[in-house]
Amino acid sequence: MAHEARSAALREFFTPLVGALGYKFTPDTELADFLLEQEAVLEENKGAPYCPCQGRTRTREHDMTIVCPCIPYHRAHFDAMRRCWCGLFVHLDVTDPAVLPQIAASELGVEE
Amino acid sequence: MSDPVFVYSLSTCPWCRKAKEYFADVDLLPDDESDRLADEAYSLSGSRAFPVVKIGGEVIVGYAPERFAVLLETQA
Numbered sequence: 108m109a110h111e112a113r114s115a116a117l118r119e120f121f122t123p124l125v126g127a128l129g130y131k132f133t134p135d136t137e138l139a140d141f142l143l144e145q146e147a148v149l150e151e152n153k154g155a156p157y158c159p160c161q162g163r164t165r166t167r168e169h170d171m172t173i174v175c176p177c178i179p180y181h182r183a184h185f186d187a188m189r190r191c192w193c194g195l196f197v198h199l200d201v202t203d204p205a206v207l208p209q210i211a212a213s214e215l216g217v218e219e
Numbered sequence: 220m221s222d223p224v225f226v227y228s229l230s231t232c233p234w235c236r237k238a239k240e241y242f243a244d245v246d247l248l249p250d251d252e253s254d255r256l257a258d259e260a261y262s263l264s265g266s267r268a269f270p271v272v273k274i275g276g277e278v279i280v281g282y283a284p285e286r287f288a289v290l291l292e293t294q295a
Contacts, residue, residue: 138233141233142233145231145232148231149231159229159231159232159233160229160231160232160233160234160235160268160269160270161267161268161269162229162257162260162261162267162268162269163257163267164257164267169267173267192268193232193233193234194233194234208281208282208283209234209268209280209281209282209283210281210283211264211266211268211279211280211281212266212268213265213266213280214280219266219267219268
């Protein structure tokens with residue numbers, strides 16, 4: 108993994124932050140490792156560890172809302188799915204992330 | 220002939236990769252991986268979340284294979 112050191116640092120940095128929000132890293136370690144590596148790539152290329160599955164608009168107001176962990180900015184949406192959009196984090200009580208699908212905020216009737 | 224399928228994706232997104240794998244046997248429109256299409260995807264979906272999948276006139280946000288299957292069936 109080309110960005111192994113930075114991925115490990117992001118994991119250490121994020122763990123207490125998301126724990127305080129009621130989330131944890133997905134138990135799918137392969138997915139978590141891939142997403143953390145992509146965030147390290149985005150940080151290197153775009154300046155911040157943006158969500159790998161949300162598009163930047165290149166406007167600061169929006170783009171700050173998709174810097175990982177972006178849970179506080181999408182709380183209602185993510186709480187309804189019991190996972191964040193990219194799946195890096197899941198609710199603390201989740202043991203099988205495979206049963207938690209991506210559902211658009213508009214379909215859940217919540218703000219994105 | 221059924222309508223083409225268009226997958227708007229991000230190269231960093233594993234769910235986008237899964238969506239493209241799902242449609243491996245379907246004719247995707249070309250140039251299906253580009254940040255420059257993000258605005259087009261937003262105009263379709265009203266969301267900055269990816270993947271965005273367009274099947275005929277229907278737009279789905281997220282990796283949702285069950286819904287993909289239903290829409291492909293109706294397109295066939």
